[in-house]
Amino acid sequence: MDTLKKLFSYAKEKKAFMIMALVFSGLATCISFLPYYFFWQILKEITTNANITEIKQISLYIFLTTIFYAITYMLSLICSHVFAFRLETNMKKRGLYHLLNASFSFFDINPSGRTRKVIDDNTGNTHTIIAHILPDSVNAVLFPIGVLVLSFVASWKIGILMLIVIILAIICFKFMYAEENMMKEYMSALEDINSETVEYVRGIQVIKVFGLALDSFKKLHKAILHYSKVVNKFSQMSRTPFVIYQCIMMSFAALIIVIAYPMIVNNEPASEIISLVVFFMTFAGLLNNAFIKIMFFNKNYTVGKDAIDKLEDLFEKMDENKLINGNVTKMENYNIEFEGVSFEYEKGVSILKDFDLKLESGKKYALVGSSGGGKSTIAKLISGFYPVSSGKLKIGGTDIKEYTGETLEKNIAFVFQYAKLFNKSIFDNVKIGNPNASYEEVMQALKIAMCDSILDKFKTRENTIIGAEGVHLSGGEIQRIAIARAILKDAPIIILDEASAASDPENEYEMQRAFSNLMKNKTVIMIAHRLSSIRNVDEILVIDEGKVLERGSHEKLMVGDTKYRHFIELYKNANEWRVVNES
Numbered sequence: 001m002d003t004l005k006k007l008f009s010y011a012k013e014k015k016a017f018m019i020m021a022l023v024f025s026g027l028a029t030c031i032s033f034l035p036y037y038f039f040w041q042i043l044k045e046i047t048t049n050a051n052i053t054e055i056k057q058i059s060l061y062i063f064l065t066t067i068f069y070a071i072t073y074m075l076s077l078i079c080s081h082v083f084a085f086r087l088e089t090n091m092k093k094r095g096l097y098h099l100l101n102a103s104f105s106f107f108d109i110n111p112s113g114r115t116r117k118v119i120d121d122n123t124g125n126t127h128t129i130i131a132h133i134l135p136d137s138v139n140a141v142l143f144p145i146g147v148l149v150l151s152f153v154a155s156w157k158i159g160i161l162m163l164i165v166i167i168l169a170i171i172c173f174k175f176m177y178a179e180e181n182m183m184k185e186y187m188s189a190l191e192d193i194n195s196e197t198v199e200y201v202r203g204i205q206v207i208k209v210f211g212l213a214l215d216s217f218k219k220l221h222k223a224i225l226h227y228s229k230v231v232n233k234f235s236q237m238s239r240t241p242f243v244i245y246q247c248i249m250m251s252f253a254a255l256i257i258v259i260a261y262p263m264i265v266n267n268e269p270a271s272e273i274i275s276l277v278v279f280f281m282t283f284a285g286l287l288n289n290a291f292i293k294i295m296f297f298n299k300n301y302t303v304g305k306d307a308i309d310k311l312e313d314l315f316e317k318m319d320e321n322k323l324i325n326g327n328v329t330k331m332e333n334y335n336i337e338f339e340g341v342s343f344e345y346e347k348g349v350s351i352l353k354d355f356d357l358k359l360e361s362g363k364k365y366a367l368v369g370s371s372g373g374g375k376s377t378i379a380k381l382i383s384g385f386y387p388v389s390s391g392k393l394k395i396g397g398t399d400i401k402e403y404t405g406e407t408l409e410k411n412i413a414f415v416f417q418y419a420k421l422f423n424k425s426i427f428d429n430v431k432i433g434n435p436n437a438s439y440e441e442v443m444q445a446l447k448i449a450m451c452d453s454i455l456d457k458f459k460t461r462e463n464t465i466i467g468a469e470g471v472h473l474s475g476g477e478i479q480r481i482a483i484a485r486a487i488l489k490d491a492p493i494i495i496l497d498e499a500s501a502a503s504d505p506e507n508e509y510e511m512q513r514a515f516s517n518l519m520k521n522k523t524v525i526m527i528a529h530r531l532s533s534i535r536n537v538d539e540i541l542v543i544d545e546g547k548v549l550e551r552g553s554h555e556k557l558m559v560g561d562t563k564y565r566h567f568i569e570l571y572k573n574a575n576e577w578r579v580v581n582e583s
Contacts, residue, residue: 004134006308006312007087007126007129007130007304007308010087010090010091010094011083011086011087011090013086014082014083014086014087015083017079017080017082017083017086018079018080018083018130018134020075020076020079021076021077021079021080021083021134021135022076022134022135022138024072024073024075024076024079024135025073025076025080025135025136025138025139026138026139026142027072027076028069028072028073028076028139029138029139029142029143029146030142030146031065031068031069031072032069032139032143032146033146033147033150034061034065034069035062035065035066035069036150036279036282036283037150038058038061038062038065039062039282040154040275040278040279041058042055042058042059042062043271043274043275043278043279044271044272044275045058046271047269047270047271047274047275048269048271076135077131077132077135080130080131080132080134080135081131083130083131084126084127084128084130084131085127085131087126087127087130088123088124088126088127091119091122091123091126091311092119092120092123094315095119095123095311095314095315098314098315098318098319099115099318101318101319101322102318102319102322103318103319103320103321103322103323103385103386104321104380104385104386105320105321105345105385105386106317106318106320106321108345109317109345110317115314118310118311118314119311119314121307122306122307122308122310122311123307123311125303125304125306125307126304126307126308128303129301129303129304129307130304133301133304136293137293137294139290139293140290140291140293140294141294143286143287143290144166144287144290144291147162147283147286147287147290148162148163148166150283151280151283154276154279155259155276157258157259158256158259158276158279158280161255161256161258161259161280162283162287165248165249165252165255165287166287168244168245168248169245169248169249169291171241172241172242172244172245172248173241173245173291173294173295174241175240175241176237176238176241176242176245176295185230186230186231186234189223189226189227189230189231190227192223192226192227193220193223193224193226193227197220197223245291249284249287249288249291252284252287252288253280253281253284253285256276256277256280256281259276259280260273260276260277263276321386321387322387323384323385323386323387323400323401323405324387324401325401325403325404325405325408326399326401326402326403326404327402327404328398328402328403328404328407329403329404329406329407330407331395331396331398331403331407331411331492332396332397332398333361333396333397334361334362334395334396334411334492334493334523335358335359335360335361335394335395335396335397336357336358336359336382336393336394336395336493336523336525337357337358337359337392337393337394337395337397338352338355338356338357338358338378338381338391338392338393339356339391339392339393339394340354340355340356340390340391340392341354341355341356341381341388341390341391341392341393342354342355342388342389342390342391343355343377343381343386343388343389344389350546351374351377351546352374352377352378352381352546353546354391355374355378355391355546355547357378357541357548359523359525360523361396361492361523362521362522362523363523363524363538363539364519364522364523364524364526364536364537364538364539365524365525365526365537365538365539365540365541366526366527366528366537366539366540366541367379367525367526367527367528367541367543368527368528368540368541368542368543368564368567369542369543369544369549369567370544373543373544373545373546374543374544374545374546374547375527375543376497376527377546378525378543379414379495379497379525379527381393382395382400382412382493382495382525383408383412383414383495384400384403384405384408384412387401395411395493410491411491411492411493412491412493412495413433413486413489413491413493413494413495414495414497415479415482415483415486415494415495415496415497415518416482416497419478419479419481419482420482421466421467421473421478421481421482422466423465423466423467424465424466425462425463425464425465425466426446426451426454426455426461426462426463426464426466426481427439427442427462427463429466429481429485430442430445430446430481430484430485430488431488432485433445433484433485433486433487433488433489434488434489434490437488441488442462442488443462445484445485445487445488446462446481446484448484448487448514448517448518449480449481449483449484449487449514449517449518450480450513450514450517451477451480451481451484451514454473454477454480454481480514483514483518484514486518487517487518491522492522492523493522493523493524493525494518494519494522494523494524494525495524495525495526495527496524496525496526496527496528497527524537537554538553539551539552539553540552540553540554540557540564542557542562542563542564542567544563549563550562550563550564
């Protein structure tokens with residue numbers, strides 16, 4: 001019931017439809033017995049008086065009750081589908097809401113493809129449960145009860161047989177599903193083998209191109225073995241009770257001999273014997289169908305519970321590590337200060353610990369150092385992508401947590417290493433930086449970012465749709481459009497995280513000019529591995545293991561045996577590498 005309550009909570013406005021679906025399903029189940037009851041009556045009439053008028057009358061009852069059953073059952077499905085579609089829609093909307101408000105750390109840890117798959121697949125699973133299985137479950141529960149009641153109406157002996165078989169079937173079910181976590185373990189193994197198979201298929205092309213060994217796909221092999229063990233365990237656990245159940249249901253119809261034979265010996269009316277035999281044989285098969293529905297309901301209920309648990313777990317992860325915003329709407333200045341800041345992406349793994357740093361407004365800073373040293377973490381903390389674990393991070397003398405989200409967004413522009421453009425026109429992609437900008441302001445930003453040569457490539461210029469057929473942009477061109485977006489935003493604090501890494505050799509000059517235009521009169525924090533691009537900044541900070549090892553100008557850091565000088569020498573040597581043909 002907890003699982004169903006959770007599902008219902010996602011579509012409260014259509015809850016009445018689900019209640020109506022269950023009511024109609026129960027009503028349809030009750031009505032479904034009437035045709036069989038009248039069929040039993042017609043058999044008795046045929047084998048006794050054979051009154052044509054009576055037979056026609058009963059036949060009409062059979063037809064009408066069958067139509068009435070079909071209409072009622074259809075209404076049940078319509079109501080359940082209305083609720084199920086609203087449920088699926090609302091769950092996807094809830095997923096989108098959480099996605100739009102998710103913490104930045106969520107996107108660092110969870111691939112977008114997997115997130116989409118979790119939301120799409122599991123909302124689809126809940127739709128199936130609600131639209132079909134839940135109404136059928138009412139039928140599955142009420143039908144054996146109805147059969148039992150009708151059996152006692154027909155004959156107390158048949159009623160007792162039905163009762164015995166129902167009890168035996170329930171005992172078999174109990175043993176088949178004795179281990180509660182078995183289905184959950186099965187679903188987990190199935191998900192693993194599905195995801196690993198997809199990864200394997202995607203990697204086939206890489207294997208063919210680069211000749212990689214199949215050993216790289218050990219995860220798939222491990223998933224297959226695990227899945228086979230789980231399935232075998234489940235099959236072995238269910239084998240004996242399921243075989244017993246099958247034997248009971250397949251031989252059940254033959255039990256009518258226990259009732260029919262004494263009646264024949266006692267010379268009871270043939271009509272009575274025939275009607276009871278046909279009645280019993282009919283309901284013996286229908287009872288099995290009802291039990292099969294119960295088995296499917298148990299399986300699909302587990303799928304539904306697993307789906308809702310995965311979705312809510314995903315939503316919970318989306319809400320973790322979100323920066324708590326305050327109500328301050330104005331920055332007095334753009335000085336940045338870390339005071340005893342500690343930060344960890346996951347518990348127990350510190351990236352920064354008691355970190356102190358002051359950056360003055362209006363200056364340009366470059367962060368250099370080995371990968372994993374904390375450079376990107378510092379930049380993301382300043383941007384408000386993550387909350388600090390302890391300590392204070394101030395901008396303009398105010399704790400970053402006290403600013404509104406809109407204030408941080410307005411005053412900080414972040415240009416990533418791999419800029420993302422949307423499937424819109426170049427003009428619209430730039431205007432995202434300032435939705436209130438005029439046409440002239442957008443075009444000026446494109447010009448300042450050295451994008452004129454990009455526009456000249458296409459007949460439709462700024463109206464060219466990114467991603468359209470025939471529209472191909474290099475990494476450097478994409479980055480320049482992203483820079484135009486940042487220029488239009490005109491934020492006083494600019495953060496560049498390896499933003500020049502995607503530049504192409506043929507347009508690196510334009511890229512550097514675009515960066516120069518972007519950084520004018522701004523507070524700039526630049527992360528770069530291309531050391532040739534940072535010599536003209538005000539200060540270079542060497543970051544390693546979450547600490548500032550060295551800071552100063554290029555000239556100052558080149559004096560003595562500094563780590564920065566060591567980086568520069570390595571960079572020079574790497575630039576002199578050449579591929580030599582020794583043949």
